Amino acid sequence: MISIILICVLGLLAVVTHLGVVAVERRYPASGQAIKIEGANINLVDIGPRDGAEPPLLLIHGASSNLDAMRRPLGDLLARYHRVLLVDRPGHGWSERDRLEDSTPAIQARMLEDVLQRLGVDSVILVVHSWSGALGTRMALDFPHRVAGLVMLAPVAYPWRGGVGRYNEAVATPLIGPLLANTITLPLGLLLAKAAARGVFLPQPMPDDFLDQTATPLLLRPREFAANARDLATLKQAVREQAPRYGEIKIPVTIIAGDADRTVFTDIHSRPFARAVPQTRLIVRPDLGHMVQNAVPELVIEEVDRMIAGMRLANALPTGP
Secondary structure, three states, X not given: OHHHHHHXXXXXXXXXXXXXXXXXXXXXXXXXXXXXXXXXXEEEEEEOOOOOOOOOEEEEOOOOOXXXXXXXXXXXXXXXXXXXXXXXXXXXXXXEEOOXXXXXXXXXXXXXXXXXXHHXXXXXXXXXXXXXXXHHHHXXXXXXXXXXXXXXXXXXXXXXXXXXXXXXXXXXXXXXXXXXXXXXXXXXXXXXXXXXXXXXXXXXXXXXXXXXXXXXXXXXXXXXXHHHHHHHHHHHHHHHHHHHHHHHOOXXXXXXXXXXXXXXXXXXOHHHHHHHOOOEEEEEEXXXXXXXXXXXXXXXXXXXXXXXXXXXXXXXXXXOO
């Protein structure tokens, strides 16, 4: 009798999840263009002027989000004077990946390199947040000809103590994961999303319309939540493997982080990276939390412009002995 009741409850939750996915996708439809590459179909938004001589800016979001988390307000502000490319990482937002296992920075770096090749873009300045700190550094390591500069916001770069949350670890497992993702994740997530997002913003307040403006409920769809959980579960080993190579990075790097970030600790990630890559410009703001692009977008824009000005100066200088 108990098993029958459990099956009925799970069936009802699965129906609720299916209906919820339909409603969420109608509320937040796809924008941009779809670019088909090997292993994925990538959603990309291309905004801003295209007549500049400097490389375009490629903005890449972190975990539990999509390209709108980098577009509003930062991407839209940058696009006033620069060409800005925004992507949904493979498996996130409206980008689909063929295999759930394609979760590591190395694999996703290869996918984004394919996207840039399809677009005919020679090189970009990367602006990356959180999880994608590992992705940006991997692109700089594996495809140095594609990356002219790297601006990292509260980046992940090194292994850390602890895990990525028991629920994410459970969803990343082969058997229980699909069951959780297709039954309780969406209804439970809708109840908890606002509180969870507020915690990431601390000590800054979260804008009242943040979840809606950034299409965050898309995360709660089963396929995306499973991809996100897998990305998080495999990240520690990925940065453990690539961290010894950071000294190979020769491009200009700027890091903006906060000493109040309790999601990605600056002392574990940003400061050691700046020691490993000597040309890094490290800016640590007091009382700044994890959502750098929302809290201090003007500072990010200033540092992007500083990097571009430095590139222009370097290119103008004559070469010699």
